[in-house]
Amino acid sequence: MRDLGVGFGYLLKGQRWVARHGRQYGFGLLPGLITLVLYAAALIALAVWGEDFVTWATPFADDWSSPWQGLFRGLLTVVLFALGLLLAVITFTAVTLLVGQPFYESLSERVDRDVSPDGTAPESGLPLWRELWISARDSLRIVLRAAVWGVLLFALGFLPVVGQTAVPVIGFFVTGFFLTEELAAVALQRRGVELRARLTLLRSRKTLVWGFGTPLGLAFLVPVVAVFLMPGAVAGATLLARDLLGEESAEEPDGTEDERVAS
Secondary structure (H helix, E strand, O other): OHHHHHHHHHHHHHHHHHHOOHHHHHHHHHHHHHHHHHHHHHHHHHHHHHHHHHHHHOHHHOOOOOOHHHHHHHHHHHHHHHHHHHHHHHHHHHHHHHHOHHHHHHHHHHHHHHHOOOOOOOOOOOOHHHHHHHHHHHHHHHHHHHHHHHHHHHHHOOOOOHHHOHHHHHHHHHHHHHHHHHHHHHHHHHOOOOHHHHHHHHHOOHHHHHHHHHHHHHHOOOHHHHHHHHHHHHHHHHHHHHHHOOOOOOOOOOOOHHHHHHO
């Protein structure tokens, strides 16, 4: 249980790190804002044309009598939007990380240098296009895994009692795990840790991962909050990745980035 507190501590340390590094934080906001606009447009379109899509997809219900036709299609429209919202929450981080790969790589490297005893950060040595390809490929694999879990949990949500109690709790822990994987991948990919090895590493300390990712997942339910927490989440996930790999970390120096540069 101690790892739950440690994981949450890394989440807070990441937010404190970006609070002391205003320039890095400002750049880190841009990808989240771009992704938020794209997702908001998609959800608005789903809300506006979702009912038309359901009507088109259920021609067999055209001859149903009232009120059954309206209730059936209304329920499917709500389910469709809820599923779209769930997938948006699950995929928001992956898409934001892909859009902001250069920004978050730079931020993660700065964190590594700040806390590393020798002031260095691991580098992948790969060209940018190769890093983007690996990130996109791995993100797609994670999104597919998360989507399977999401659909399964959504279906289980219709079970009496269990669906309204245990299933939502399980869902938040599942979301927290995959969210942590996506964020920690920025630092672990630079170290050459492949997706399969990353998942094995994260599973070896699930309570640490849940302590970091579950409260973050709850906060990410509000997209605007996700945008502002994203840079700190990447910073915290870098610290968590160092812990998972057993790398020694020194305490970050006090003061802002500008103060240290000036000194």
